[in-house]
Amino acid sequence: MKRFFLLTAALVAAVAVLVALSLPARRRALQGGGDGTIPGILHVHTNRSDGRSSPDDVAAAAARAGLKFLIFTDHGDATRRPDPPVYRSGVLCLDGVEISTSGGHYVAIDLPASPYPLAGEPRDVIDDVRRLGGFGIAAHPDSPKAELQWREWNAPFDGIELLNPDTTWRVWAQQAARASNASSDVKWRARRTLALSLLDYPVRPAETIASLLHVESPLNAVRQWTTIATRRRVVAIAGIDAHAKLALRGDPGDAGFALPFPGYEPSFRVMSVHVATERPLSGNAAADANALVRAIRNGHLYVAVDAIATPPSFEFSASNEHGTVHGGDELAAGGPLTLRVKSNAPPGFTTVVWRGTEVLGGEHHEPEFTVDAPPDPAIYWVEIRSSGAHPIAWLRSNAIYVRGSAPPPPEPSRPAAIDTVAMFDGSSATAWRDEHDTLSAGVVEPVTMPSGREIRFRFALAGGDPTGQFAALVYDLPPNGFVGDRVTFTARAEKPMRISVQLRGGDGVVDRWQRSVYVDTFDREHTVFFDDCLPVGTTHTDRAPLPHVRSVMFVVDTTNSKPGASGRLWIKKAALQR
Ligand SMILES: [Zn+2]
Ligand SMILES: [Zn+2]
Secondary structure (H helix, E strand, C coil): CCCHHHHHHHHHHHHHHHHHHHHHCCCCEEECCCCCCEEEEEEECCCCCCCCCCHHHHHHHHHHCCCEEEEEEEEECCCCCCCCCEEEEEEEEEEEEEEEECEEEEEEEECCCCCCCCCCCCHHHHHHHHCCCCCCCCCCCCCCCCCCCCCCCCCCCCEEEECCCCHHHHHHHHHHCCCCCCHHHHHHHHHHHHHHCCCCCCCCHHHHHHHHHHCCCCCCHHHHHHHHHHHHHCEEEEEECCCCEECCCCCCCCCCCCHHHHCHHHCCCCEEEEEEECCCCCCCHHHHHHHHHHHCCCCCEEEEEECCECCCCCCEEEEEEEEEEECCCCEECCEEEEEEEEEECCCCEEEECCCCCCEEEEECCCCCCEEEECCHHHHHHEECCCCCCCEEEEEEEECEEECCCCCCCCCCCCCCCEEEEEEEECCCCCCCEEECCCCEEEEEEEEECCEEEEEEEEEEEECCCCCCCEEEEECCCCCCCCCCCCCEEEEEEEECCEEEEEEEECCCCCEEEEEEEECCCCCCEEEHHHHCCCCCCCCCCCCCHHHEEEEEEEEHHHCCCCCEEEEEEEEEEEEEEC
């Protein structure tokens, strides 16, 4: 018995020594903090999706951590009506959504309920969020989990998460995994780091999470952001991705066993987005939400890792002959440019001004300085790195965009069609028919409208879970007929919706390729280029082999329609063109 106690005591002592040696530094309390910006955080999950706690409890945790706003982004398809802005525990709570696209997760804020589920290709979800008046953020672009990671760099997203602790935790976990192809050095370092952080977490939770942010693996979000921002405005932001759940395998949402950490409150003490609103918050939730969202859209914000040092104070401006602007703003190029930076970064921290992907004017350690820059167009941003053995970006600004007078190069447009073969010319609709799964329904009928003959397609998808329900309006091409390189059609729908325009091959190979099209409630002409159609599932070829295309289909399916949905779609004109 005595021996057991001795052993236990020795073990406890050993753990205590380990903790003492590995414990990350306590956050530094800064003087001169509070620069008038509103601290808060985006990308928070509640128990309405895969988070642990209710919005009220999550807001209370944010209040304890000193945050002033929260943006909930539970997983969804955007058809749920978001809660109106409300103050909970003194924290301004906004309601957004995290949408799963085929190219990664997209966090959307400031949008109403969508009339149909948002899903599919990133370019289409981005388009839908914008049409609904929302603002979207490419989520966790560096996540090592392929289906989470944002992968569509050419898509016109509005903002990007440059920091997401869920990503850095996954990077460590992936390196530590038995199946990891990292070198054994890296593997063991990752294992040791994770094991020690488990010991340190109960003692200094926020600091421990922040200590994991120093991962040096190929995180390329910052590089991608600077490259894209050189061409167009992209708001740099951070998401905490808080769930208060840690699934040992798979996603927090995958039911099963999940650990109750990192908790909401420690997560909220890790980092914050500091938003420079035009006026202080008034206590009126709707008005304050407006001011907050306007500032976020304008990129009037910076990101700070509070678990290292807080509260931050930061200013970044650029002046030339046209005036003075701040982070997030655009400035017309003209005359010499002076950049001014002021912060309360602790001594030993390093401030760097970036011109695109290059450091301008070396490293700075003084609280206030200016840097001269050449007058020509470029983007500028500021990063302040912490001191110590594993420095991380403690603070990161948005970009100041110095733009030239030359208009952006026009989008390359496709040549106009020179050959046209009508699929429907306002008379016979005999080449058209419907297809649907066994429980769904579709009816194709020519109808006479005041403006002429149209094809009307009535559809009703079977209810229940999504199990591949579809209803399709199908046009079969005549054998050896003209295919062209595009289909042009004029359509409207009873309610706003998305249809999938599909090409189906023949010769015993029934592969399909598709392009999603938004159909409004009034007639609009659409053109789908066949080389823009992507495979549906696995296909023999990446693009449709045009001579073998047998059918053009206008498909309603569960990507953008709910099971049980019904409605009507009218096609006025349709033609194959080249
Ligand atoms: Zn996500
Ligand atoms: Zn998330």
